[in-house]
Amino acid sequence: MFSPLQAILFEPPHQLTILDQLLLPFETVHVPIRNLQEGHRAIHTMQVRGAPAIAIVAVLALVVDTYAAHHTFPTVDSFMSYLDKSIRYLQTSRPTAVNLFEATTRLSRELNELAYPSDSSAPTTTTTTTTTTTVGQLKRALLEYGQAMLDRDIQDNKHIGQFGAEYIEARHLDRQAILDGLTATTPIHNPTYTVLTHCNTGALATAGWGTALGIIRSLNFRSIGRIHVYCTETRPYNQGSRLTAYELVHDKIPATLITDSMASALLASRPMDAIVVGADRVTANGDTANKIGTYQLAITAQYHGVPFIVAAPTTSIDLKLATGAAITIEERPKEEMLSIYNMRLAAQGIQAWNPSFDVTPACLIEAIVTELGVITKNDQGVFDIKGFIEKHR
Numbered sequence: 001m002f003s004p005l006q007a008i009l010f011e012p013p014h015q016l017t018i019l020d021q022l023l024l025p026f027e028t029v030h031v032p033i034r035n036l037q038e039g040h041r042a043i044h045t046m047q048v049r050g051a052p053a054i055a056i057v058a059v060l061a062l063v064v065d066t067y068a069a070h071h072t073f074p075t076v077d078s079f080m081s082y083l084d085k086s087i088r089y090l091q092t093s094r095p096t097a098v099n100l101f102e103a104t105t106r107l108s109r110e111l112n113e114l115a116y117p118s119d120s121s122a123p124t125t126t127t128t129t130t131t132t133t134t135v136g137q138l139k140r141a142l143l144e145y146g147q148a149m150l151d152r153d154i155q156d157n158k159h160i161g162q163f164g165a166e167y168i169e170a171r172h173l174d175r176q177a178i179l180d181g182l183t184a185t186t187p188i189h190n191p192t193y194t195v196l197t198h199c200n201t202g203a204l205a206t207a208g209w210g211t212a213l214g215i216i217r218s219l220n221f222r223s224i225g226r227i228h229v230y231c232t233e234t235r236p237y238n239q240g241s242r243l244t245a246y247e248l249v250h251d252k253i254p255a256t257l258i259t260d261s262m263a264s265a266l267l268a269s270r271p272m273d274a275i276v277v278g279a280d281r282v283t284a285n286g287d288t289a290n291k292i293g294t295y296q297l298a299i300t301a302q303y304h305g306v307p308f309i310v311a312a313p314t315t316s317i318d319l320k321l322a323t324g325a326a327i328t329i330e331e332r333p334k335e336e337m338l339s340i341y342n343m344r345l346a347a348q349g350i351q352a353w354n355p356s357f358d359v360t361p362a363c364l365i366e367a368i369v370t371e372l373g374v375i376t377k378n379d380q381g382v383f384d385i386k387g388f389i390e391k392h393r
């Protein structure tokens, strides 16, 4: 029987386990997350990774931590002060994906509103506030928040999958019609879709289904397997060859692995319907931080006239930042690039630069697929992301 991949397993309120992605594809090992420190470490060392999964594991780590038997919170203030400190600690685990910051900031706001109903700002001292809310209610609200994140992420991904697949189908018809000199409404039977993706944006990077890989999954279902996927290795951490390839093989979706440096040669030599990637942070103008190597794919997509599509839930959109220039790009330890599985690859003595993400300017992006729909550019050639969200939410 087909069983979908699950990176995060949660049995409320005490048991959280994650699939250790450092060991994939060779070993399938689930590791427990019992407290904040284990949650922080799992995110920082990338046992769990991918923008939505990072945020979910951070919040669920907070749930299991606060529900642990040894934790007693005598007052609402003591609980809220622990929550605040814990959130600040979790936010130091990885800097680029906005989902972690969005989820924990919203959580803090919601629990503060519950704890201090008449005064939504947290108290400045821990002793003077009166409230009718109990610690039990706050813990339950935290638990419900974490569970809702898991459920919502899968639903959002299914919507992203559907919107994205429809978009690629429509673009395929347009492009085929131009090639054939037909009108865009002429039916073309049984098309085969070819798409390229980068990094891992699938079930392993989310609560399930995935974003960019979710679009590919949806397209595979809708076209009854008439799809061919190219995935990049995604050096230096190989999320493509280790994780995306694993997911594609698991789902029996026809796919071919390429090294990152083969992308332009691939686009020059065979038709491609779209390049579909995920996002760690999309700023108000559409600039998108994603796995290192995304930017060069967008450049080659434009050169070869291939639609370049970003798939992201609205929780990955950061309207507070005007452009991508303001995004903090994480630099990972250089050893992660110089060695693989502790085997040294590079010449001793060489220096290394290892940014984990790059920023693709909005001008290279054709569409941003969210759970609310597909954001395309307006008549001025710019994305109005804020306007789109306000209209569709």
Ligand code: MRU
Pocket: 049, 050, 051, 052, 097, 198, 199, 200, 201, 202, 205, 206, 210, 211, 212, 239, 277, 278, 279, 280, 290, 291, 292, 356
């Ligand atoms: O360093 P990683 O593996 O966490 O980077 C993951 C990516 O860049 C993904 O494309 C992004 O987080 C979107 S996952 C749905």
